[in-house]
Amino acid sequence: xxxxxxxxxxxxxxxxxxxxxxxxxxxxxxxxxxxxxxxxxxxxxxxxxxxxxxxxxxxxxxxxxxxxxxxxxxxxxxxxxxxxxxxxxxxxxxxxxxxxxxxxxxxxxxxxxxxxxxxxxxxxxxxxxxxxxxxxxxxxxxxxxxxxxxxxxxxxxxxxxxxxxxxxxxxxxxxxxxxxxxxxxxxxxxxxxxxxxxxxxxxxxxxxxxxx
Numbered sequence: 001x002x003x004x005x006x007x008x009x010x011x012x013x014x015x016x017x018x019x020x021x022x023x024x025x026x027x028x029x030x031x032x033x034x035x036x037x038x039x040x041x042x043x044x045x046x047x048x049x050x051x052x053x054x055x056x057x058x059x060x061x062x063x064x065x066x067x068x069x070x071x072x073x074x075x076x077x078x079x080x081x082x083x084x085x086x087x088x089x090x091x092x093x094x095x096x097x098x099x100x101x102x103x104x105x106x107x108x109x110x111x112x113x114x115x116x117x118x119x120x121x122x123x124x125x126x127x128x129x130x131x132x133x134x135x136x137x138x139x140x141x142x143x144x145x146x147x148x149x150x151x152x153x154x155x156x157x158x159x160x161x162x163x164x165x166x167x168x169x170x171x172x173x174x175x176x177x178x179x180x181x182x183x184x185x186x187x188x189x190x191x192x193x194x195x196x197x198x199x200x201x202x203x204x205x206x207x208x209x210x211x212x
Contacts, residue, residue: 021077032061046110052117056082126164152202
């Protein structure tokens with residue numbers, strides 16, 4: 001895929017998300033992802049970077065669990081909503097607006113969270129991002145990921161896409177050398193509905209892994 005097409009796809013994706021956040025007071029679930037709630041088994045404190053934080057369901061939960069959190073998202077609407085929650089609850093969360101495919105990281109963190117985001121990136125960009133996230137994770141730190149697979153709505157609507165829709169095996173391979181505490185494929189309900197107003201579902205591979 002050439003760079004101009006990549007940029008166009010990124011701009012279209014951003015417009016779609018900005019519209020979603022503008023149209024809904026709470027566009028997505030306010031409850032933390034279930035694997036995020038298991039992080040405390042391995043770490044009780046430290047720096048978390050929530051990549052593609054959205055309205056902050058994971059960031060807010062982890063900040064309330066005494067973690068220092070940096071929340072990153074490319075949609076201004078999402079960042080604004082999260083900043084309102086931070087102010088209201090006096091949470092220890094820093095926000096940053098950035099595109100993950102162009103994100104520069106500095107220093108180390110203890111927890112990297114990236115849920116339901118990487119299907120927006122090309123497979124090449126997503127794999128580069130994962131390697132970057134791994135590199136900046138402290139030894140003993142953890143990564144939590146949730147990625148849509150090819151068994152669901154987002155891939156079926158554009159099966160020729162070059163975006164990232166990994167299988168469980170593919171994601172596990174990317175974490176060779178890490179301790180994988182949990183990896184599974186789950187069917188989840190998606191935000192979009194079909195033409196008849198019925199809910200849509202998609203499979204996602206979910207993983208919690210610890211850097212050795």
